Amino acid sequence: MAEKKDPNPIWLATLGLFIIAGLYTTFRIVTEGHGMLSSDDQLVWTMPIATYVFLALMSSGFTQMACFPDVFGLHEFKHLARRFSFLALSTLLAAFLALSLELGSVFKMVYFVFSPNLSSPIWWMGAIYSVELVFLIGKLVKAQILVGETNFISILASGVSILAPLMLGAVFSMVEARPVFFGLFMPVFFLVVSFLCGIAMANLHTRMIYSSSERSHDDDLVETLDEFAKAFEFTLGIAVILYAMRFVFKSTTFLEAFTGGFNLIPLVILVLSFVCIKTLGPNSLIPAMLALVGVFGCHLEWLFDGQSQAIGVYQGLFVDASAYWSNIWEWLIALFAISVMLLLFTLGEKLLDLEGT
């Protein structure tokens, strides 16, 4: 294994700062409760849930790509598969961190195992993501320590990584009281953006890792990055069409729940990402960055939109949901989870051998 460079101290200090701020936020939430967030009995899910969804889907995207060589024989991804498994694991841990800060009573999650409700989409989503976590650990251990073939685990992990976004979408699509979550649209959209976020972050990470190394001009790497660019552009196009369809459907339906306004900013960011691919070329980092920001914005937009109509006794009790603005604590939770993910990425690159399958 070649000598690896030490991580940039400014980078580490920045991540450390956000993690310390996140730990302080955690302390405040544990001692004071969730009243410090911007949520209330009408808008019960806010930025921490959007962060969880964003990271959990990205993790599934990484897992799908990590399994490409073993499952679909896409050998262009072979030398990056182990790295993607590690990125998937790190991202999923960060997602669970965001979720744990959203939940009120984390320590009672023991009942998740001992008192399961098989009719609950949340139970299935949690169970499937837990299985994905186990498979990812198994895949990494097999590759890193036991140094063996990972085909069988890859097939299982690949199946779970497709099922997990579908089930996470079902959590929202099966909400009976909130039609603006758009039913069966959500699982399809989640599956598409899981791959989109995975490939966008993989694109960024791979280009940054190899930008200053001798391998930056390897034929294998150049070929893989070309494949990334094609897959990214294609998936981004589907995501833009799907999300635009959501607005079209909403604008042509007359149910009271659908009469809220439109927030087109996330969609505009996604379209801008598409424009940047065409103008700046496939090797630019800007389209991938814009796509990640746009998808995070999409998650915030549909999450708030779905809850925007006050139900039952909450009508008139709370301010208009469209007036919601994330407060500093919600931003710190999001930055905490993302910083933990990036720190794990950084430490993994320094301490582990992530080349190969």
Add this chain to the structure above:
Amino acid sequence: MTRYAMVIDRQKCVGCGGCILACKNENNLPEGINWSYKISETSGTFPNVRFNYTPTLCNHCEDAPCVRGCPTTAMHKLDNGITMHDPDKCIGCKYCMVNCPYGVISFNWETPHKAAEVKAPLLGEATSTSKEMEEVAGGTGIPYYNSEREETLEGIRSKGVVEKCTFCDHRVKNDELPYCVEACPADARIFGDLDDPNSAVSQLLGKYEPYRLKVESGTNPHVFYIRDFNPAENNLKKGGI
């Protein structure tokens, strides 16, 4: 099999809010949480306007979306049809709140009854502190604490869990009426067994045409509304163009 239900007679209900306060006392509810409440609406255009109250509470749906969606079975059905919640199992995911078509489930966003922890009196040497009031009243945590609530549920639910109306199951199992029913000065709330043809609720449902909230959701709610309060005269005429 017993299936408890409530009938709300809107001709008798004047919207006094007595049920809301009685419920808060009986179940030790903290500030901002109301298991029983009312939807207040206005109809018409000034000067022809009226104010409408619809008393609300958990509908104890037979096919309850909150029960179906709860990942840990914290929200569950009792054999007598009451939708019950177990705070020990609640992980605070709030899915029941998002899934409930009636908006009658609340979350403990912070430590309940924080006002009761205030050490200083509101007016020095003029009013008592919360602690002094609590000692005089014999309460636990709050001056008006009702220890009977502990029979089937934590007396005061902790922060980070949801809570909702239980049809006062602790009273019902002792053959007492839910406290909102007991406290209603107009007898607008009537409680009983749907499966008993001689119960007051069965008789009322046979006598008047009832309606239920959002019945199109398929939840089969167990709170029925009958009649309407309207003192206005309706002089017969055909309208005009």
